[in-house]
Amino acid sequence: MKVAFTLNDQKMDWCGLPATRLAAALRDDLGLTGTKVGCDAGDCGACTVRLDGRQVCACLVAMGQMAGRTVETVEGLAAKDGRLAALQESFLTYGAAQCGICTPGMLMAAHDLLSRQPRPERAAVEEALGGVLCRCTGYSKIVEAVLAVGASKPAVIPEAGGAVGARVPRVDGVAKITGRDLFGADVMPADTLWIRVVRSPHARARFTVGDLAPLRARLAAVLTADDIPFNGYGIYPDVKDQPVLAAGQVRYRGEAVLALVGERTAVLAVRDEDVPIAWAPEPPLLGIDAATVPQAPLVQADKPRNLLLDGGVRRGDPAGAFARCTAVAEGMFETSFVEHAYIEPEAGWARRVGDRIEIHATTQTPYMDRDEIANVMRLSPEAVRIVPTACGGGFGGKLDLSVQPLIAVAAWQLGCPVALVYTRPESMAASTKRHPARVRAKFGCDAEGRLLACDVTATFDTGAYASWGPTVANRVPVHAMGPYAMPNVRTWGEAFFTNGPPAGAFRGFGVPQAAIAHEAMMDELADRLGIDRLEFRHRNALRVGDTTATGQKLDHSAGLPQCLDALRPHWRKAHEEVSAFNAKDGPRRRGVGIGCMWYGIGNTSMSNPSRMRVGLSVDGVLTLYNGALDIGQGSNTIMTQIVADAVGLPAGQFALVSGDTDLTADAGKTSASRQTFVSGRAAEAAGRDLRRQILRLANAGADARLSLEGTVLTVRDGTETHSLDLAKVGPLMGEGTFDPPTTPLDADGQGIPYATYAFAAQMATVEVDIELGTVKVLHIVAAHDVGKAINPTLVEGQIEGGIAQGLGLALMEEYLPGRTENLHDYLIPTVGDVPEIECLLIEDREPLGPSGAKGVGEPGLVPTAPAILGAVHHATGVRAHRVPLLPHRLREAILAGKGRKA
């Protein structure tokens, strides 16, 4: 069918099948990949465009309906000469784009509003953006940016030496707000073949594959387990337990069984029913109890008791100390599988280049991908090149392999490019989840409210494969006593295999689950002794000079008391307001809650080095070769700011090469909140190295000022000025590495697991509808000790985004295989669910960090659920023992009389 329509003021003729979705036509046929696809079902709004002047989801419009109509996409927002629209400028200045995958949809929805209502109120903005999900920002900066359009403040452009600490706009921001940034599904070559993965509909089954010859005759290839050179992968060098394609047996619903390779329409046209697989389902082990009963069948034959790993921390004499406690609190807390729900589903393509394989895909960890693919394909690591695309959100979920092994094996076999883009249900079914946890906690204190002892056992459902389960089981015992001085400690973490989805890394590695327990304990002990909940925490907060439960003395940068001091006025005011509100009768009750956390930055007791390079070419181009992947959190910008000040040249002069394993050095994974601290420190060292070389060439002193114009580098040292011609002295390359100093933990968990810790305290004000069991979070104040905020806008963005995810964890998110595999049954917060957030940045300098900085990627999320749940308790008397606290769970608890005021 031929369709003529207007696209961004231009007449278009399109020809194709009329049922083609507008989103697909724009992206695949017209080359406008600014319009993103996150679900193809209307649920995420990433595909929002304007059609005849109204916002619609381009994934729900048939091309057959387009004749004579007018479409505006993100590509049409800027003026023809490239000048950004005021709305785009505002998004840039306010840091409204993080990963940027939702940004085109947000921009179009906002543009739709502003075209009708140039000066909208906050409520109107929320209404207009209600149909676009963002998983990164917590929406705060997006709403701020829309409200500020026209009146927006100018962007900060720092001078040489002034980058660190400045609110520099993202260096990759313009690409994100113009739709030009290229994500995993945006870059497929025209001649690529496509994969559709056939996945298990059963959580536990054996199967046999029948005659594939008829399918193979229709398609380019059908891959089975036999086609994978080494059919196992996994995070740890010695645990390669997850098959790329299942071999005769599946262990979770959604596990990959076959890969159909061929023309896109051909592979999509094959229905699962047409694939000859004979299933013999077996009763699945779902949940910790099923996996741990005596004689439980094994999920993996060589893992007795279904145990993945256990271990703990022991210090002092907890049993004896409990006997001396004035108050003891105990409780059990359970959490669910939680889905990362990045708006960009897993996507990428691969091609064979001679004897090498090249993979372009969305990822958080290029170097680990490289080594893992080399292992799966039985190639040397040098034969694998990973070229990361922009990453539309990761949160830990893109630390595991997804599309990479299948596209690599298929492209290698077939000798042509092969692509794979997960559908939303596929992404949700196949990918890792946050570990469901059952945390048993017992905490005790003396009559003055000083903590004496704790005993915590955290049991995790690690799903079918190990993934990052060991990391969770290791990290949690170190953190499970909370950020408090605690002389007598027993903590224990254990993870069991089940037939659930593999539980992996998700912002916080199990610590958010444990924090729900330790913070509930703090509330109960404080209440028991009649001490204010904030003051109780303040009394016990870890401080500089204290020794942690692993025996590590904190010599620097332990800012929890300062965080609590900063919260105190807000806390008092909120209490007054809440009391005044609750003095009125009615079904709505308000409460205030507080949550604290600490978080070890980087890997637990393991080396995790980063290497960074910065070059100055003979043409005068300054380039940061940055292997620290930006998944939205802003490391491209942070690294540029750090290296710029270390060299002493303006941040705006640095070009960036990011992530490509052929062009950058290994800067480790973007996880464990480590990039600013570890890679940032390496970037600082690289910058200083380059500066040293320059100063040496100019024979100048340490304080000399640099400037770069064309190929001339000018060095001003006091009254002397040297000019270096780079064409002659170049190229120069500075290099730096950093590996945070840690020591292994002994059998009692004693040692130095992390070089430094982030600290935070958040408070939440909520309103509970007693009759319906619904919770509305009204306000959050977040105080975070980040060492040094290299870029306050980005730091706030991390905190706000973490808070939105913490809110989801507390109140709405529960992944149930087969039942919530889409974004309308699996709910993540919308713009109307996240309250206004106030960030208070505490800078207790960490001497090891770049300019004193620590990490903030995960800490934003950890204290939120505890603060919200504490506030619900304050409002109703109901203590949540299971999250998410869905309306029916809270209402049932209120009715069961567990609440004071029911």
Added chain:
Amino acid sequence: MGDYRQPDRLEEALEALIRPHAVLAGGTDFYPARVGRTVEEDILDISRIKGLRGISRNGAGWRLGATTTWSELLAADLPPLFDGLKQAAREVGGRQIQNAGTLAGNLCNASPAADGVPPLLALDAEVELASRTGVRRLALSKFIVGNRRTQLSPGELLVAIHVPKHATIARSSFLKLGARRYLVISIVMAAATLEIADDRVAAARVAVGACSAVAQRLPLLEVALVGAPFDSRLAERVEPVHLAPLAPIDDVRGSAAYRLDAAVTVLRRLLAEVAS
């Protein structure tokens, strides 16, 4: 790949339906049901048929064309009788969905959680079904017969929804309970239309959705409301026994017991609101 028909006139559409076609209107239910696969059915796109669009008034009441979108309904100049339906329209998905989704699509898709159904039940709406052989009218309560099941016969299209006018003053309202603010499938929703004479309720129609396979009117509650003074004390008339027609299930959004419990609260608040 199947056929794609896009007639301008209803007659052509009905002619096309000699063979089975998947009907496509706003696409907001059509496409989500087809994620990750090619569309192979023969499609009948009814979006170009002028006669199916828009809202008109006649002696007996109002005619809401099948392909009227939620946004068009919101923009239409309608009396307070329609306030409840408009409130529902504001709660359907986000703006994108309201701009594309149609009223008839919502009814024909027949989800137990379709937000359009309770307010239209409370408006005593009828659906007009056309086929090559003629036109028939059916009360909405007879049209939707189960979870995703309607009385639409092969060869039939829903062409319009008819809302009768009332001799007296009438007020209506809608209330939805979901687990998040926007883009949410209802856990419970309810709508009421009250006809008022002499400051008293002369007639009442109340319907609850998402608590049974098909949204249900609550006749016992309606009887209990008739004759009551038209003020916020109407809320006090709601009793759990009035919910007898409901048969909620446990699902990911809420337990059956919670739904019944919440329905009482939602109804009380709805009645307090409609009378305020």
